[in-house]
C-alpha cells in the first residue's frame with residue numbers, strides 16, 4: 001500500500017544509524033528515511049524533499065536533541081563542499097564510524113566471518129594533513145572561481161582556507177587567483193570546450209617543503225608565462241616545480257598525457273620514514289604522509305619478512321611500499337601501469353641505494369604472467385589497487401603463484417571484501433584487518449589486511 005507522506009511536509013523523528021555516506025537513517029511511519037547531517041540518537045525536525053514508494057529523503061530543519069558526538073563543523077562551506085562530510089561528528093566517533101564501516105562490509109561475506117577487525121588508527125591532530133589540492137577553475141558572473149566541486153555537481157565551491165590541507169597550498173592558490181584576475185589567461189568553459197585554464201594542481205612535499213604547481217590547460221602554452229613564473233616563484237620560493245599539463249580533450253578526465261616543465265624541476269621530493277621519494281606531476285602519491293608511514297609500516301609488519309623472501313609489490317606507484325619492503329626482503333618486484341610512476345620508482349630505488357628492487361611497467365596481470373614465465377615464485381605478494389580493486393584475473397594469477405602470504409592495502413572496503421572473499425574461496429585466508437584513517441573528516445578509510453595461505 002502506498003504511504004501518505006507528502007513532499008514538503010514537516011516531521012519529527014529519531015535517527016538510528018549512519019549509512020556508508022554518513023547520512024542519517026531513520027523510519028517515518030514505517031518508511032525508511034535518509035537525512036543529511038543527522039546523527040544516530042538525535043531527535044530532529046525534517047522537511048520531506050523527496051518521496052518514493054520505498055524511501056524518503058528529508059532535509060534537516062533543526063536538531064531538537066543533539067547526539068553526544070555532535071561537534072561544531074570547522075569549515076564555513078561544510079554543507080556545500082563535497083569534501084569533508086563528517087565534520088559534525090567528533091573525531092573519536094569518526095574513527096568508530098570507520099571501524100564499523102569495515103565491520104559492516106566484512107559481515108556480508110560468509111568466508112570472512114573469522115577475520116579480526118582492529119579499531120581504526122587515527123591522527124593526533126587530524127587537520128592540515130593533505131599534501132595535494134586539485135582545483136577546477138571556472139567563471140561565475142565573469143568572476144574567477146576556484147575551489148572544490150559541490151556533491152554530485154560541477155558547481156565550484158570557493159573556500160580560500162581549507163582545514164584539512166597544508167596551509168601553504170592555500171597561499172599558493174591565493175596568489176594564483178590574484179595573478180589570474182589581471183592576466184590574459186582565459187578560463188576554460190566545459191560546456192563550450194573553450195578557454196585555456198582548466199584546473200590547478202598543487203602538491204607539497206611536507207617534510208622537504210618543496211612545492212609543485214601544475215596548470216592543466218586546454219592548449220599548449222600560456223600567455224603571460226614569464227610574468228606568471230616570476231611572480232609566483234618570487235612570492236613563494238618553496239615552489240621548485242612549475243609545469244603545464246596539456247589536456248585539449250573534451251573530457252572529464254583531469255590530467256592530459258603531456259607535462260611541460262616551465263620552471264625548475266620535473267619532480268618534487270618528499271620523505272617517508274627513512275626514505276626519500278621524487279614525485280612527478282602524473283604519479284600517484286598518498287595524500288596524507290603522516291598516516292602513510294603508519295600504513296606502510298603495518299604492511300611491512302603483515303608481510304613478516306625475514307630477509308630471505310622474494311616479494312611482489314603490485315600497483316606500486318612510485319615505489320614507496322617497495323622501498324619499505326626491500327630493506328627486509330631479498331628481492332622485490334614492483335609492478336605499475338603508469339610510465340611516469342615507474343620512471344619515478346626506478347629513480348627512487350636508486351635515490352635510496354636499494355639495489356634489490358626491479359620495477360616492471362604494464363598491466364598487473366600481464367607483468368605477473370611475465371614474472372611467472374621467468375620462474376619468479378614470491379613468498380609474499382602485496383597489492384594496493386585503485387578503488388575498483390583487483391581484476392579477478394589478477395587474483396587468479398597471484399593464487400597460481402602460491403605465495404605464503406599476501407598483504408592487501410585498500411582504500412575501498414567494498415571492493416576489498418569482494419576480493420578477500422574470492423581469495424578465501426581459493427586458498428588464501430584473510431586473518432586480520434587494520435583500518436587506518438588517512439582521510440579525517442571524510443567518509444573514506446584505508447585498510448591493511450593480513451592474508452595467509454591455508455595449507456601451511
Ligand SMILES: C[S@@+](CC[C@H](N)C(=O)[O-])C[C@H]1O[C@@H](n2cnc3c(N)ncnc32)[C@H](O)[C@@H]1O
Nearest residue numbers: 284286315316317336337338363364384385386
Ligand atoms: C592506490 S595507488 C597505490 C600506489 C602505491 N602503492 C602507493 O602507496 O603510493 C594504485 C596504483 O595502481 C596503478 N594501477 C592502476 N591500475 C593498474 C593496473 N591494471 N596494473 C598496474 N598498475 C595499475 C595506479 O597507476 C596507481 O599508481
